[in-house]
Amino acid sequence: MVPFGGWDMPVQYSGIAAEHHAVRTAVGVFDISHMARVNVRGRNAMALLEKVFTNAVATMKVGQVRYGLICNEQGGIRDDILVYRWSDSFSAVINASNRKKILAWLDQHREGEVTLDDRTFDTTMIAVQGPRAVDLVAGIFTDSVRSLKYYFARPLRYREVDGFISRTGYTGEDGFEVVVPSAVGRLLWEELIGGGAVPCGLGARDTLRLEAGMPLYGHELTETIDPLQAGLGWAVKWDKGPFIGRTALEAARTDTTRPVRLGLELDSPRAAREGCPILANGETVGTVTSGTLSPWLKKSVAMGYVRPALASPGTPLAVDVRGTLLNATVVPLPFYRRPKTT
Amino acid sequence: MSNPTNLRYLPTHEWARLEGDIVTVGVTAFAIEQLTEPTYLELPPVGTAVKAGEKFGIIESYKSTSDLYSPVSGTVIERNEPLVDDPATKRKGDPKPVNDDPFGAGWMLKIRLAPGATLDHLLTAEQYDAQLASEGH
Numbered sequence: 001m002v003p004f005g006g007w008d009m010p011v012q013y014s015g016i017a018a019e020h021h022a023v024r025t026a027v028g029v030f031d032i033s034h035m036a037r038v039n040v041r042g043r044n045a046m047a048l049l050e051k052v053f054t055n056a057v058a059t060m061k062v063g064q065v066r067y068g069l070i071c072n073e074q075g076g077i078r079d080d081i082l083v084y085r086w087s088d089s090f091s092a093v094i095n096a097s098n099r100k101k102i103l104a105w106l107d108q109h110r111e112g113e114v115t116l117d118d119r120t121f122d123t124t125m126i127a128v129q130g131p132r133a134v135d136l137v138a139g140i141f142t143d144s145v146r147s148l149k150y151y152f153a154r155p156l157r158y159r160e161v162d163g164f165i166s167r168t169g170y171t172g173e174d175g176f177e178v179v180v181p182s183a184v185g186r187l188l189w190e191e192l193i194g195g196g197a198v199p200c201g202l203g204a205r206d207t208l209r210l211e212a213g214m215p216l217y218g219h220e221l222t223e224t225i226d227p228l229q230a231g232l233g234w235a236v237k238w239d240k241g242p243f244i245g246r247t248a249l250e251a252a253r254t255d256t257t258r259p260v261r262l263g264l265e266l267d268s269p270r271a272a273r274e275g276c277p278i279l280a281n282g283e284t285v286g287t288v289t290s291g292t293l294s295p296w297l298k299k300s301v302a303m304g305y306v307r308p309a310l311a312s313p314g315t316p317l318a319v320d321v322r323g324t325l326l327n328a329t330v331v332p333l334p335f336y337r338r339p340k341t342t
Numbered sequence: 343m344s345n346p347t348n349l350r351y352l353p354t355h356e357w358a359r360l361e362g363d364i365v366t367v368g369v370t371a372f373a374i375e376q377l378t379e380p381t382y383l384e385l386p387p388v389g390t391a392v393k394a395g396e397k398f399g400i401i402e403s404y405k406s407t408s409d410l411y412s413p414v415s416g417t418v419i420e421r422n423e424p425l426v427d428d429p430a431t432k433r434k435g436d437p438k439p440v441n442d443d444p445f446g447a448g449w450m451l452k453i454r455l456a457p458g459a460t461l462d463h464l465l466t467a468e469q470y471d472a473q474l475a476s477e478g479h
Contacts, residue, residue, distance in 0.1 A: 011378060011405060012378055015378070015379050016378050016379065016403070016404040016405065017379060017404065020404075203378055203404060203405050206405075207404050269381065269382050269427075269434070270382055270402060270407075271381070271382070271402050271404075271407060273406070273407055292404050292405075293381045293382070293402070293404060295404060321407075322400070322407070
């Protein structure tokens with residue numbers, strides 16, 4: 001077990017590589033109860049979310065889920081979150097390490113009638129990920145989850161209590177994330193494993209998201225990196241009206257000198273880790289934010305930041321790994337894209 | 343966790359086994375549990391002089407990269423070759439034995455003790471167990 005955002009979490013159950021392969025080829029489950037779950041309701045709930053969230057909220061359908069950023073006034077990323085729209089309220093799923101900060105931010109910016117209900121400690125959240133996830137959850141809940149579209153959610157009954165399920169995840173595979181009251185959380189976890197799911201820890205969660213090119217708060221995303229640098233411009237909606245950080249982001253749109261997030265493939269089995277310098281022609285031009293030997297691709301891959309002129313795929317760079325210079329090439333993100341089956 | 347009583351230990355989780363004046367070196371099962379399965383290992387070539395408490399190599403996993411420290415002073419006389427890359431034949435090293443059998447097939451180096459060098463400064467199994475317990479493991 002390791003400390004993570006105030007929680008004790010397992011790095012692995014059976015082994016990172018085995019868990020990783022289970023998610024790519026079959027189905028794995030992750031206890032992600034550390035993620036903060038906040039219900040936002042009241043007459044002015046939508047206005048609050050529109051004000052703090054870079055993606056559009058008003059245009060969401062009931063049952064829709066959107067990824068976006070919460071920015072500071074300078075456009076720096078305070079958190080990356082999911083917003084769920086229900087018929088009478090919203091849910092926000094927030095990073096564990098940012099729970100208190102974002103709750104305070106929401107509280108600070110609310111106007112009028114808004115209730116913030118932190119459900120983190122009375123619910124359990126489980127991610128069910130992999131090509132066999134759909135059959136497993138359909139068998140346990142209801143066959144109708146098969147028709148749930150990507151980034152949509154619906155309420156759920158499980159063992160006489162209410163929860164919800166969304167077709168979302170952090171692995172690059174098809175899959176679901178399920179929230180149920182804590183009282184039945186363990187039963188659900190055991191039922192999923194009984195149904196053939198492989199329990200997966202933080203280690204595989206990190207290698208899977210890295211292959212899928214997904215950023216991790218505290219690594220690729222920080223208060224001094226903005227969504228445009230991070231390659232998340234698609235989650236910033238310019239046609240939605242004002243939101244915190246918008247003015248700074250509009251000014252940043254035309255600036256081509258700020259570092260941008262890129263993918264690197266190393267010419268070595270060695271892993272580039274957070275903080276390793278990235279070099280071009282012997283000069284430091286950026287920094288690695290995450291890196292690992294990819295369990296699926298069997299290549300050393302990393303994400304980091306360099307200025308746009310050096311971020312085009314094919315650009316030869318180098319990474320200084322503990323004093324050893326390793327050749328690397330800029331490659332497009334994601335490193336891994338799941339085969340289209342349906 | 344049971345650490346073999348015939349071995350001596352560094353607080354950084356390397357073990358040493360003395361036979362004559364030859365010391366076999368590896369990392370403990372606890373180290374592997376913390377590191378998770380190794381993916382890459384870098385060891386010094388035969389003939390390298392190593393010093394007690396100083397870095398002799400690198401071990402990497404999917405999760406992290408760590409330095410390896412020599413329990414004793416001496417000269418490397420043998421390496422567990424299948425664990426490491428062989429640039430001459432381009433054979434890839436496979437550190438799996440370190441994961442599967444850290445106290446046995448996963449040994450890393452054999453070191454001939456430098457004149458006057460001993461293992462006296464190293465922890466006994468009992469002391470190492472106590473260290474792990476005091477760290478909450």
